Amino acid sequence: MIKEIAGHRSVRQYRSDAVPQEVLDEILAAAVRASTVGNMQLYSIVVTTSRSVLDELAPLHFNQPAATTAPVLMTFCADVHRFSMWCRQRGAEPGYDNFCWFMNAVTDALLASQNAVLEAEAHGLGICYLGTTLYNAREIAGVLRLPAGVMPVMTVSVGYPVQMPPLTDRLPVDAVVHYDTYTDYTPEEIDRLWREREASAETAELLAVNGLPNLARIFTERRYPKADNVAFSRKYFDDLVAQGFFEQ
């Protein structure tokens, strides 16, 4: 397996060392080699290294150490603005401010991000994907001064690791793979897929700390409860409208 893919883990605490510009350049050059819909490159990467802007972004990522200790935050944005501007300058009428093209632009942004991540790891850096970007997209757009047609999708924190955490466990590969068509899960199969994780020492500790009887309830009652999910859904959707992606 490609070494960087096999060795990937999320690093949530970084040393204060800056990332040299030539390393950032390699990471960004790798990002732009990813496939992009129609070769339109409908994304932008905002690379934040200045302390004052990092300090504005950190609370929007809930001040998690992966955000507060990172010397670099890369915010990957869906961007139909640049391409649309080019079209207008050429007397062509763009029509990319809609949901389908948001999805195309999200795809571009995320494929580029994964290339950037692997390349960063090839240079000895650690990274963490910050899903909090979805929760505070409007506020992040404000800090980063994103114009209409540009929407934050994902932030990657980058820095030299304080230490390398162990690889994260995953469900057995067959949990996510279906051949030819989707074969729905039986209750027994669900039990089998989660068995190892539910039996782990890490899970036992989580249950004790949280006073809950099983791991699923840690997700639904502590980490990602429904009420929060619904509220963040509405917010991100509203933000998407506000950034001009539903102009149809």
Added chain:
Amino acid sequence: MIKEIAGHRSVRQYRSDAVPQEVLDEILAAAVRASTVGNMQLYSIVVTTSRSVLDELAPLHFNQPAATTAPVLMTFCADVHRFSMWCRQRGAEPGYDNFCWFMNAVTDALLASQNAVLEAEAHGLGICYLGTTLYNAREIAGVLRLPAGVMPVMTVSVGYPVQMPPLTDRLPVDAVVHYDTYTDYTPEEIDRLWREREASAETAELLAVNGLPNLARIFTERRYPKADNVAFSRKYFDDLVAQGFFEQ
């Protein structure tokens, strides 16, 4: 730069040779190493190799050669169904059938896809991302028998290349990169960023064939005209509702 990242291109015509199961296994093992929100693995990969299902999928990808000649189509799906089933089996109330978690699941699916793509290329395979998945998501969901909570996001065709096409040109890296905050483009900068592509022999040929005065109008009048984009936006959004992602 990581060799597979530097050498990535879209391959749109494949030899008829099957992809050995052990190679597919390596590709899928690489896919699951990608980061995933909360380690929840909210995606499924439907690996289609049987001729009859491939033949049902091909027209949904508009019978492009990348679909019709591929021995393998991998449909990456946002999947909150499996995780929700596990929650319910444990007496936990899931709340992931909403837009925010669709976006989380899309992220999981696309990061996994890029790992799969690079690993496939490490094994001498060629791939092509088929964005047509967004256009016919409902029909693809039907062929693949996706239950509620599972939504097609991207298809990757995989096979041994008939020939390796040249690397695709990209805009200069600084076209997509902003430091600290977003710096909007001036008209002069837009001209500079597209200059090389607009001056290429390939563009000259496209203009001649299409009888259009510039490259932007090839995009807006031939490839991705506004009326189509709006229609596909509505369709994908409706499909998303139909697959149960707006149950809030």
